[in-house]
Amino acid sequence: MNITTSEVYERGTSLWQDAWIRLRKNKMAVAGGITLIVITLLCVLVPFLSPYDYEQQDLLLGASAPSTQHWLGTDVFGRDLLTRILFGGRISLLVGVIATSVALIIGVTWGAIAGYAGGRVDAFMMRFVDIVYALPFMIFVVLLMVIFGRNLFLLFLVIGAVEWLTMARIVRSQVQSLKQLEFIEAAISLGLSSWTIIRRHLIPNAIGPVIVYTTLTIPSVMLLEAFISFLGLGIQPPQSSWGSLIADGVETMEEFPWLLIFPGLALSVTLFALNFLGDGLRDALDVRGAKD
């Protein structure tokens, strides 16, 4: 009897190792992960790596094609494109991470409370999610940015507020099924408060789908930010993100196509990597229905 329990226990702890082994076998996911690490490092370290400043203009040079001096060429003000892309990447990645965290916090809390409380509270909270889900969000995002100015903090908040709904649904269904299990019953009979049970026992056990969905939320958040910045409502000059660099590139794409192609490549490759990593994680953690 003792042996079987310890065996079960051992299998339980090796869940993450299993997932890690499965993830490592998935070449696309590994490539995605490595690409992401490299891009993030480059963006973080760019002030030390690049000989150019991101606002440093060279009006005599103007827009120049890729060369040994400027690997990806320069924009119409003679600013080094590679440096600008990497600095823009800081903003794009930051928006992705912070807005996703906002969505994560709201969604996990909301879903865990709804799932744990059950009954009327649950019905009310999830009905609310259903209604908000049906709102035309893109329109509200555009409206909010127009009305309250183009402020970076608001951008995080708005995007986070859009993306938490699916997270809430996923966590709720996880918590609902976990709630039936004996260890929660044990925790209740030990007299733990509901909040402690949610925080210590329910959320950690629902973490798999949350991780997967988080990796898949980051690209959609980055896409949203790029979309808003492309419309000219997000990041304002002299700051730039990949979205606003693409918007600038479109204006001059006939004469200087590299100004469109390279920022676009940076955005696409990052989104690509994130999606592959997310898909790989979903398979590795064996999470169903996190996205489709």
Next chain:
Amino acid sequence: MWRFIGSRLLQAIPVLFIVIALTFFLVRFAPGGPFSTEKAVVPEVKRALEAQYHLDQPLLVQFGSYLSDLARGDFGPSFKYPGRSVNELIAAGIPATAELGFYALIVAVVLGMTAGIVAALSPNTWRDYLPMSSAMIGICMPTFLLGPLLVLIFGLWLEWTPVSGWGEVPGDKILPSLTLGAAYAAYVARLTRSGLLEVLSQDYIRTARAKGLPNFIIVFKHALRGSLIPVVAFLGPAFAGLLSGSFVVETIFQVPGLGRFFVQAAFNRDYTLILGSTVFFAVLIVVFNLLSDVLAAWLNPRLRSGLGDRS
């Protein structure tokens, strides 16, 4: 079936009310009104203008009268285009947007399903990998990047298609439709593939094979219908994305449609036009979600009794 439609319609009412209320108060509380322009307006003129558009009344009264106008299908006058009603402006934008959306949907369904079927029929070969990695690119490539790139390649370098416009020169509708449809084609391809693969492994397909039916009949008559449910369920919500995608596509290709109107209205702070187009979009989205639910219920009778997997 009718009860199902009825309950879905009842759910739509609070959604629409919240959309209207949220937009109304959001726009009213926004700093800077439609008349706070560069030119200093004489106070009397401003007051007269505000009286004309009932902006001097209490907010709740304004909201009430807006709702009652709306119930009669009247979106009110436009603030920025004097003498024109929002109804007229929306009506002017509908044809182009509807046509664009329709073509994009065709692109999405035809391209996506073809790719998905081809991939599912020979899984894990190059005929699977090629369409599926293209689909991944389609998902990762945002509309505002794909559009300009297509213009650059086919419009400027190869000179096969016009660069922008809508219905002016032959062929100028190709690029906008492709751009808008591409991402959805990619999703449709993925959903078709996974749906078809799942159905093809089921018993009734084995029965069909055992009866000696040709592969073509099995796939197109028996398997496809069952595998279309996720695709149909996706297309309803996708319609919302198609609309917001039309903001970008209509701006890039200078299509005189609703999306471009909305962006302009938002920049101009044209209260009634913003409100009107938001409400209009919301109604469209709700209607299309309803339609896709009904279609999904028709394809899969199991959904009819319960509430379906979305609630």
